[in-house]
Amino acid sequence: EVQLVQSGAEVKEPGESLKISCKGSGYSFTTFYLAWVRQKPGKGLEWMGVIYPDDSDTRYSPSFQGQVTISADKSISTAYLQWSSLKASDTAMYYCASADTAILSELESWGLGTQVTVSS
Amino acid sequence: QSVLTQPPSASGTPGQRVTISCSGSSSNIGNNYVNWYQQLPGTAPKLLIYRNNQRPSGVPDRFSGSKSGTSASLAISGLRSEDEADYYCGAWDDSLSVVAFGGGTKVTAL
Numbered sequence: 088e089v090q091l092v093q094s095g096a097e098v099k100e101p102g103e104s105l106k107i108s109c110k111g112s113g114y115s116f117t118t119f120y121l122a123w124v125r126q127k128p129g130k131g132l133e134w135m136g137v138i139y140p141d142d143s144d145t146r147y148s149p150s151f152q153g154q155v156t157i158s159a160d161k162s163i164s165t166a167y168l169q170w171s172s173l174k175a176s177d178t179a180m181y182y183c184a185s186a187d188t189a190i191l192s193e194l195e196s197w198g199l200g201t202q203v204t205v206s207s
Numbered sequence: 208q209s210v211l212t213q214p215p216s217a218s219g220t221p222g223q224r225v226t227i228s229c230s231g232s233s234s235n236i237g238n239n240y241v242n243w244y245q246q247l248p249g250t251a252p253k254l255l256i257y258r259n260n261q262r263p264s265g266v267p268d269r270f271s272g273s274k275s276g277t278s279a280s281l282a283i284s285g286l287r288s289e290d291e292a293d294y295y296c297g298a299w300d301d302s303l304s305v306v307a308f309g310g311g312t313k314v315t316a317l
Binding site for chain 2: 150192198
């Protein structure tokens with residue numbers, strides 16, 4: 088059974104850096120695509136980007152390119168989403184989700200989410 | 208403004224059939240598979256329908272999906288109170304090179 092375990096909630100101040108994680112188990116981590124999806128409070132889903140852990144090939148949504156960094160460490164089956172300088176507008180729930188085919192919109196398994204709150 | 212267009216809400220009495228539409232274009236729905244996600248209150252989304260009309264194991268057969276041209280729809284036959292949730296359509300968009308989601312439809316059982 089595919090399981091994606093995300094790191095815990097974070098409260099940060101504007102300008103701070105942050106790296107959240109998503110650990111996969113129960114499947115071949117390197118051969119599934121791993122995506123990040125943002126959901127702002129009371130709003131819909133936004134696809135941020137995806138990584139293929141086997142070769143770290145990464146694609147970003149133009150809306151998030153340059154704003155975040157997606158990475159993975161296949162030795163510990165973990166993917167990351169990173170900010171270098173948070174803004175209040177980054178306050179949201181962030182989900183990781185896996186796709187076992189190149190149909191990137193077919194997100195079969197989801198983590199429980201990591202709540203990120205950015206406030207001074 | 209979402210690339211895929213869904214009605215913000217839909218409702219029905221228990222046992223009724225409820226249908227949710229998802230409208231797109233040739234660069235997304237018209238040329239790619241549509242997937243549907245269910246998000247129960249306070250939980251993570253869950254894949255409900257994949258590749259236009261396929262149900263993952265464990266999804267009740269009262270949920271069905273269809274696609275025609277640049278539109279897709281999700282039908283819930285025999286609505287139950289536990290089906291109250293937000294439903295999102297999603298598809299790859301060839302022009303934007305993103306997974307596009309609809310804005311979501313909140314389903315209420317009256």
